[in-house]
Amino acid sequence: MKDFTTGNVTKLILNFTLPMLLGNVFQQLYNIVDSIIVGKVLGKEALASVGASFPIIFTLIALLIGIGSGFSIVISQFYGAKDINKVKRAIDTMYLFLFGAGILVSVLGIYFSKDLFLLLQLPVELIPQATSYLNVYMAGMIMFFGFSGTSSILRGLGDSKTPLYFLILASIFNIIFDLLFVMVFKWGIAGAAWATVLAQSGAFISGIIYLNRNHNIIKFSLFKLVFDKEIFITSLKIGIPSGIQHTFVALGMMALLGIVNTFGTDVIAAYTAAGRIDSLAMMPAMNFSQAVAAFVGQNLGANKIDRVRQGFKVTFIMSNVFCLMMTAIIILFGSHLMKLFTTDANVIAIGEKYLIIVSSFYLLFSTMFTTNGVLRGAGDTLIPMFITLFSLWLIRIPCAYFLSSHIEETGIWWSIPIGWSMGTIFSYLYYRTGRWKKKSIVSHQKYS
16 A cells, blocks of 8 residues: 555544444434433333343343354355355345344243343332333344344445444434334333334334345345355354353343442432443444454554554544543533433432543543454454453452442442453553464355
């Protein structure tokens, strides 16, 4: 590449990051809109019930999300090799797997919903509403996996814009359905769940129609899908490590929620609302991490180590600039952001304290994710996984338990940056060893 300047690196990273960031922002709108409308219309008990459901949902789907990413990689490799027959077989196999998994997750989630909330020590008065929300949400898992799978197919075929358009459309309809079902039809907390299920269903059906009309190699027909055992096994080998990491992170989130739940409805509601704001604020750092991973993978493969260092430096600066802006916005307007979700003064005060503590350390989070992005891009995924699990299970959760017994829920909030600090230290120390440079890229599929 000629004239490979810092400006070129910046442009490449931004071109990759911004569309993905926009898509993730709209993805987050599902949860944010649900929480705002539920909190404002139905009250803090309903807001807390919605918040208690999401760690359970994430845990139930975490492994399957990782396996789905394995299918996406296989599809993209076959497409790059112009092996259209195997692209079709991989797509068929993915859909059959996801549909079967969607049914299984729905059944398990609905059957064990009440038991899971009891296990997490959710206050008894919240369990009926939380169970109602979770059961409806679980009933739509087939559509969720269908939409997720269709988006993965399009990305594997090199089309990253169309999934974004469907995501925007789904977000808009989710808002409309939320207002209609909760405020007009008075369906309560179940109405918010139905809004999400219907929005995802519409996006999935629209995606299938688009694929059938605009991609000659793909003609989706439910009754003509063919399962390919070898492609399935290959996809599992690629996707299961990521799925295991997602699962352990999800279980960690459930463990933390179990600690939060012991402090009652106000703290759960505050944790839910502040968590929505927090997740949105951390999106830039997470997307920059993915961008630098792709950049490092390409340049390390070309043995351009200097470009890798340059990409790390540029991404580090840009990601931290975004994080500083997010920190400033949250510290200045934290209470106003909390008021979007609830009018309860105590919930607002608790949530504002969470936001001030956590947002003050976004630079740590950004540094950790940027460093891990470099390691993953080099193909060194095992060490970042261990660091992530170590900082969550051996640092953050024990700290949350210990500190909360002395300074109540504030101790849970402080456990978050403590976990980040340890993750950042270990990630950077491993980066400095340079061992990641020696990781060769090995194909996980046998069809090349």
